[in-house]
Amino acid sequence: MRKIAVYLLLTLAALSFLYPFVWMVSASLSSEAGIGSLRLLPVEFTWQNYLTVFDRIPLGRAFLNSVIVVTITTSLVLVLGALVGYALARLEFKGKQLVFFLIIFTMTLPFQITLIPNYITMVRLGWVDTYLALIVPFVMNSFAILLFRQAFMGLPQALIDAARMDGAGELRIIFQILVPNVLPTVVTITILTFMGLWNDALWPLIVIRNEQTMTMPQLVTLFSVGGRADAQLGVKIAAAVMLAVPVILLYLFFQKHFIRSMASSGLKD
Template structure:
């Protein structure tokens, strides 16, 4: 009994340590500027002025649509490309398959900053600067999605694929109509991780996008916070950060059961 109480007490403390900063951020965004120094969980001098100021000074609605468009389209491309490459590496036999797989794994160890300049030069050469293509194409293939799809496809019985081939199904139909429905938690995990990464990406948009009408939400919020439009008002900056975080929180709350199940069962095997 004592062990159980201790275990749950530690879990509660751990949960509070993670959730407290976000609760404080939400509370601070609804408090007056003079009350931000108080670390309370409830707003002090409740006000909506911080959010009104954010929407007044920057086109947050347009930036939200831009971020949603880029995140949804790119996530879709990541699912398509990751599923096809992962299937090829898991179920097809061809020369150099293992080398390609290990190269993909190697790219996961490289920080994005290493490829930043080559990618930017490529965008300039293609004339994609200040376009949605610069935000979508460089992220259309994701090595993590390839890895997770490969492992998920390897966990399925070969008889499932053989039966589909006997029925005359082609490789694409096998992937998207036969195998994908059987690895839904993995698909959902890749979707959430990819969407979160794209939604929060600020560095790359800051480099390739200069037109405000094409800016994403993280980029616009970053420029708003450090570029002077917030006029040094911390509460306004926090309100902008809350607006940026809400979609990700909502997405996770809806799909957390599938996400946790997939992460718990996605062991890696050769």
């Protein structure tokens, strides 16, 4: 009976999380009059909401911008996070613990605190309305550094010593020997970084004004609150569905690695 009760509670919890998204997809395929029914199946099925979105905003260009920004930034986060994580985990140098504690401290600061200084920096560098403004401020990720450090500390030192005896340099040790052994950590960082960047609308709204450079969440936000949707709820929901689908697909594809890493990434001193 206890096991039945646990599974029943887990099922109810899963349904409570799934229902809003299922309804959102259903509402995006319903007529404007049928949205208020809250049914799980479309009412008066129609593709018009999606066609309206593509007709009113350059969603394809925004999608490409988001893919470019997210791909480059996530790649740099992985590379730089692995380099710094390896240095903090396996190299000895003065001030190592201080550097580590400073990195941990930056994780406690909300992004809004650095918003204005970062914007002033982008203006002085002349990076406003460019991809650089969307990429550079995010390439050093404290959480990625922490996860890589913990993952590398969990690997045996003999693995590194054997590679050095074979003449491998530090970069080869990191990217050809250590990183392949911590793939769950790499997948976790990839998913979390992708999700954070893909869903970010605040920073792009501040540094990007040219519509041809706007990211997908920025353009969808402006579309929903800026008047182009003409108060049509179905059109707004359709835009939100298209924004959410890439993240869901990424998670479904890598969920095993993600769950495994989150379950095994205990923090070590």
